[in-house]
Amino acid sequence: MGITRTPTSLTQSSATRGGIGESTLRPDGTLKVTGEFAYSSDLWHEDMLWGYTLRSTVAHAAIVSIDTSEALATSGVYAVLTYDDLPTEVKHYGLEIRDTPVLAHGKVRHHGEPVALVAADHPETARRAAAKIRVEYDALPVITDEASATAPDAVLVHEGRDDHHIGHVPHPNIVHRQPIVRGDADRAAERADVVVSGEYVFGMQDQAFLGPESGLAVPAEDGGVDLYVATQWLHSDLRQIAPVLGLPERKVRMTLSGVGGAFGGREDLSMQIHGCLLALRTGKPVKIVYNRFESFFGHVHRHPARLWYEHGATRNGKLTHVRCRIVLDGGAYASASPAVVGNAASLSIGPYVVEDVDIEALALYTNNPPCGAMRGFGAVQACFAYEAQMDKVAAELGMDPVEFRQVNAMEQGTVMPTGQTVDSPAPVAELLRRVKSRPLPPERQWETTEGADVRALPGGLSNTTHGEGVVRGVGYAVGIKNVGFSEGFDDYSTARVRMQVINGEPVATVHTAMAEVGQGGVTVHAQIARSELGVTQVTIQPADTQVGSAGSTSASRQTYMTGGAVKNTCEAVREKVLDLGRRRFGSYHPAWATAELLLEGGKVVTDGGEALADIADVLEDDVVDLELEFRHRPTQAFDLRTGQGNGHVQYSFAAHRAVVEVDTELGLVKVVELACAQDVGKALNPLSVVGQIQGGTTQGLGVAVMEEIVVDPKTALVRNPSFTDYLIPTILDTPTIPVDVLELADEHAPYGLRGIGEAPTLSSTPAVLAAIRQATGLELNRTPVRPEHLTGS
């Protein structure tokens, strides 16, 4: 258990202290360690009521009747709402397709679907009143997989679809389908000396953010509502909430409260509309806080998937072709499924050069829990499968698996299956070299002078082995993830920056709607403002809907996009400040007119380093205040038949090496070390960058060996909605995670940076699986791996 430190090789260049490239500390750190930071579940308002959601106990059924009379008559209950109480004709919401009922109407489509709402003066009163609501269900056949979804007589999960995907899907129980055809896979297969195929299964993972879904809705005097909530994208919520309430968007004022993690699970709405409905109905503030059981039903999960792959290669190790088919289970509602399909298809072959491909990805509508965004979506499932295939092909060829990957690794200039040329650094071979060249942890690393340290062995404190039956394995994987919103989406962020003199000192104020979910965006915004404006004092205003959209805190995009917006607006503010300076002082020094001018250390300086004036003197009583939008370069939709199109903005790469010890008798796995190398373009905050990589790596470890939402295949009921039965890695399960950071600039991106949040979640899982395969010699075509898969019993 060695020590991992933030890499010291990272450059730290900033003329102004606390600027970009420095590991400045979080501005919210002190509040978070004292317990004063206000998360959405901590909010309190005088006279507030507690909301509770009654959810379906069955997965697919017609609703025959709902009787709320006994619940309404309960002392302490202020309101009970069902579908019939919704105030407008807009009764559905959704990220892209508005297919999700605010409250169930006519039928329920998955276990845990919201059916009714209660507001009461105590959370327990609300819960007990909800238990008195009588819902009569009439069971419908349950759609749980591709066979049952696309059978000729299959019940339709959604009848009368009119969304823009229905025209091109082969069956109404398929949300979206994306083929990609490039070259001629059939002809290329004739050149192959070895052909390897496999079928893989990826289990349903939960984001398991620790701060439960929660928020406070406060009715306002103007008939509107103030909503304080934890989310990933305030303006996307707003667009979905306001029409259901029958309010103009300006009367739904949203403020981000403290967010206890997200990882994609807060991209869809949870309690937002419900809380507002109850607040507007009762005229009182309403707080809703899910407990962990409800949280498992309160947000979408990572799509489980079945993946079929065929890889061919020549004897000298060159890939000839890839054929694959990826079937994602989207569950009962669309959520982010179309985008997940696009990612899975376009990134399906991984970071390799293959000219001839035949690819298909699709997402099903079923009665399983809805699935949508989770860190790395679409790319995570594909990476698990294509990396297993790469090991298989290497074994068939008798080649070293890392060397085989390096022989086929993409690089700058490689053309993707979509026809898009990768036009920034793609150091795939180098990342693999770096993780491979690290020294391995010592053999029998559990041995100490006082005997075996069971904490370092499979089984841990259960004390199941002192090394007997324990076999080591080492595995490698590498992955590719897109950064930002793709496929022609108008992806933009807004930043408002104000500069003025306060108490004789220039101060920058940054206002965005960016959801800080823990990633450290607030830290980075302050660093950018310091670097661009030469100030030491930066105020980060709370995120709300009084400023333009910042887009989503997802898709590894926020430092690129809202960071880019802050940079962009700061540059415009700087020009205004310099204009002021030229007007006030231009006649005193020719450099005002001739030199490149910067703001540094509180002064206007020339690019030669000569100070011309104090910023405070330039500004005097003037306030420079600008709000501007920032866009990344446009992308294109993928052709619906061929999958061709410049669909992505930027790519992100990470590689892992996993070292595991497996107790082959009991089927227990101890991951000893999980080393990562990642290209980040430019580390704006090295400490935070390493923290993101380690966190993403650990979520990948979780779905390799323990995390899975188990859904009964017959009833579609969720069997393990708790932290007792859905296990996420503890500090004892998590190994040392040494991180090696590359900084190869992407000239198209602000500061050359690369979105980093998701890539480490991709290759972590297949690296662990590869290591377990090496230790056991087993094929292991599904994740997570459970003890019975290793012992065969």
Next chain:
Amino acid sequence: MRVTFTVNGRPQEADDVWEGESLLYVLRERMGLPGSKNACEQGECGSCTVRLDGVPVCSCLVAAGQVQGRRVDTVEGLAGEDGELSAIQQAFVDAGAVQCGFCTPGLLVAADELLEHNPSPSDGDIREALSGNLCRCTGYEKILDAVRLAAARTGQGV
């Protein structure tokens, strides 16, 4: 019912407490001390860890009535009266051990207790002591760094 106990050295009282309420609920909703967190409310995540007569417990699993007359210490009591952060709090900030921060209060209380009886823990000791506290953001590496840092600083008398 009425419940009276000491929180962070100060006597506190809560009225109209329903018998089913947890210590966590009373701290958060009745005493204005929301620092202890409600991540799972079933004793699995450690986010609500407080010390009950010095012993770390999940406050979600303690019925409020059980605390009558006893001593409770929460994350809000770690910093000094003047607001100065304790060694473990400062180390969490400095080491980058805080991301979303929802697990942080529970980890701080657990780590504080560890360092109290084991001022220079091995990595294995740290992992064992904190194994009841889930963190979803950090991968735990910076949390280990923070505990090592606090131990080192305290050992040097800083």
